Amino acid sequence: MDKKDAFNIELMDILKTIRRRIKILIIITIPAIIISIYFYSIQKEIPYYQVTTRLIIGNSIDSKGNSFKIEDIASYQKYMKTYEVILSSDLVLEKTVSKLQFKVLPDNIRYSMQTLPQPDTQFMDVKLVWGNSEQAAEILKVLSDVFVEEAKSIYPTCNIKVMDKIKEPKMVLPSKKNTYLYLGPIVGLVISLLIIFGLDFMDNTLNTEEEVEHYLGCAILGTITKDKKKEQIINSQNINSLKHSSLEAYRALRTNIGFSSIYKNVKAIAVISARPAEGKTTTASMLAVVMALAGRKTILVDCDFRKPSIHKLFTRTNKVGITNILLGEVKMEEAIQQSDIDKLHILTVGTKPPNPSEIIASESMRFLIESLKEEYQYIIIDTSPVNLVTDAQMLAQYSDGCLLVVSSGESIIAEAVKAKGLIEQVSGRIIGVVINKLRETDHYKGYYENYEDSNETNKSYSVDSKRKKLRTRTVRQGYLDQSKNV
Numbered sequence: 001m002d003k004k005d006a007f008n009i010e011l012m013d014i015l016k017t018i019r020r021r022i023k024i025l026i027i028i029t030i031p032a033i034i035i036s037i038y039f040y041s042i043q044k045e046i047p048y049y050q051v052t053t054r055l056i057i058g059n060s061i062d063s064k065g066n067s068f069k070i071e072d073i074a075s076y077q078k079y080m081k082t083y084e085v086i087l088s089s090d091l092v093l094e095k096t097v098s099k100l101q102f103k104v105l106p107d108n109i110r111y112s113m114q115t116l117p118q119p120d121t122q123f124m125d126v127k128l129v130w131g132n133s134e135q136a137a138e139i140l141k142v143l144s145d146v147f148v149e150e151a152k153s154i155y156p157t158c159n160i161k162v163m164d165k166i167k168e169p170k171m172v173l174p175s176k177k178n179t180y181l182y183l184g185p186i187v188g189l190v191i192s193l194l195i196i197f198g199l200d201f202m203d204n205t206l207n208t209e210e211e212v213e214h215y216l217g218c219a220i221l222g223t224i225t226k227d228k229k230k231e232q233i234i235n236s237q238n239i240n241s242l243k244h245s246s247l248e249a250y251r252a253l254r255t256n257i258g259f260s261s262i263y264k265n266v267k268a269i270a271v272i273s274a275r276p277a278e279g280k281t282t283t284a285s286m287l288a289v290v291m292a293l294a295g296r297k298t299i300l301v302d303c304d305f306r307k308p309s310i311h312k313l314f315t316r317t318n319k320v321g322i323t324n325i326l327l328g329e330v331k332m333e334e335a336i337q338q339s340d341i342d343k344l345h346i347l348t349v350g351t352k353p354p355n356p357s358e359i360i361a362s363e364s365m366r367f368l369i370e371s372l373k374e375e376y377q378y379i380i381i382d383t384s385p386v387n388l389v390t391d392a393q394m395l396a397q398y399s400d401g402c403l404l405v406v407s408s409g410e411s412i413i414a415e416a417v418k419a420k421g422l423i424e425q426v427s428g429r430i431i432g433v434v435i436n437k438l439r440e441t442d443h444y445k446g447y448y449e450n451y452e453d454s455n456e457t458n459k460s461y462s463v464d465s466k467r468k469k470l471r472t473r474t475v476r477q478g479y480l481d482q483s484k485n486v
Contacts, residue, residue: 036184221432222253279436292344305356321350396428
C-alpha cells in the first residue's frame with residue numbers, strides 16, 4: 001500500500017467518525033451560527049475617518065542649488081526610524097494634546113496613528129484613523145506641526161517640511177463587525193470536532209464493520225440497522241408489515257449462512273452474544289423466520305434458561321418445554337409448538353429449572369439437539385450471554401456453528417473478544433458475526449430497496465454490483481480462512 005492509499009484510508013476513517021456523530025456537529029455548530037448572527041445584528045457600525053499627510057525629511061534645493069547633495073538621500077533614509085520614534089514619543093504627543101481644544105489621551109493618538117516611510121525616498125506619510133472627522137484633521141495638523149518643531153530642535157541641520165496639506169477626512173468602516181459572521185461557525189466547528197474526536201478516542205465499543213473485522217477477525221454475515229420501533233410480537237401479520245430493508249437484512253444473513261455449509265454442514269446454529277440487550281434473541285427469532293419463509297423446515301429453540309423470552313415474542317405458552325422433555329414428563333413432539341409462520345416451530349424452555357447449567361451439560365440435552373437435527377433442516381438456538389454464564393459454551397459444543405451478535409456502539413471490544421475466546425476454548429466454531437443496531441445510511445437504504453431475493457419473488461431489482469461483490473468476497477474469504485482450521 002503506497003502513501004496515497006494510506007492517506008485515503010485515514011481520510012475515510014475521519015469522515016466516517018464525523019458522520020457517525022454528525023448530531024454533535026449540528027447541535028453545537030448551528031447554535032454558534034445563530035449566536036454569531038445575533039451579535040452581528042445588534043452590533044452598530046461605528047464610522048471612522050482617515051486623514052493623511054506627507055512629510056519630507058532632509059534638506060532641499062535652495063535658489064542657488066548649493067544646499068542639496070544627491071548622496072544625502074541615503075543618509076536620510078537611514079534616520080527614518082529615528083524620526084518615526086520621535087513622532088510617536090511622549091514629548092510630541094503630550095505637546096499635541098496640550099494644544100488641542102478638546103480632551104484626548106496621548107495613547108489614543110499613538111494607537112490610532114501610523115507612519116509609512118516611502119522606500120528609496122525622503123518622504124514619510126502619516127496616517128490617522130479617528131472617530132470624529134473634524135477632530136481627526138485637527139489632531140493630525142497639530143501633530144505634524146509639533147513633530148516638525150521638535151525634530152528641528154533635535155537635529156537643527158536637517159530640514160523637515162509638510163509636503164501635502166491635510167485633505168478632507170475619508171470615512172472608513174471597521175471590519176470588526178464582520179468577524180462575528182465567520183467567528184461563530186469556526187468556533188462551533190472546532191469545538192464540535194474536538195468533542196467528536198475526543199469521544200472517538202475514548203470509545204471502546206465496536207461501531208463499524210471494519211472494527212469488527214479488525215478486532216474479532218471473523219466474517220461479517222449480516223448487518224441489521226437500528227430500528228426505533230419497540231420490539232413487536234412476531235407473527236405473519238407483523239412480518240408482512242416490516243420495512244423491506246429490515247427483512248432483507250435478515251435474508252442476506254440467511255444467504256451468507258448458506259456459504260458456511262460449503263465447507264461443513266451447518267444445521268444447528270447457536271446465536272450468542274457477550275452480554276444482554278445486544279439483540280441476540282431478536283436476531284435468532286428473525287433468522288428462524290426467514291429460514292421458514294424460504295421453505296426450510298426450521299425450529300427455534302429457547303435455551304436461555306435464565307431469562308426465556310421466545311414464547312413472549314411468538315405469543316406461545318411456556319408451560320412445557322425443554323426442561324419437561326429432559327425430565328421425561330412429556331415427549332418431544334408434545335412440547336414443540338407451531339408458530340403463525342408456516343414451517344416454523346417453537347420449543348420453549350418450559351418449567352424454569354433451578355440448575356440450568358447441569359440441564360444443558362447433560363447427555364439428554366445433546367441427544368435432544370441431535371434428535372431435532374433429524375427432524376428439521378435448521379435448528380436456531382437462543383442462548384444466555386456468553387460472558388455471564390457457561391450455558392452458551394456448552395451449547396456451542398452441540399451446535400454446528402455459532403453466530404456472534406454484537407451491537408454497534410454498545411458492544412465493548414474487550415467483552416466481544418472475550419466471548420469469542422470462550423467459545424473457541426471449548427472448540428466451538430464461530431461461523432460469523434452479525435452487527436446489530438447499525439446506523440442506517442443512505443447507501444444501505446438504496447441497496448436494500450433495490451434488491452430482493454429472486455428465489456422469493458418474481459420481481460427484478462437493480463443491485464449495486466460493486467457492493468455485492470465486495471460483501472460476497474468478504475464472506476467467502478472469511479469462510480476460506482475458517483475452513484483451513486476446521
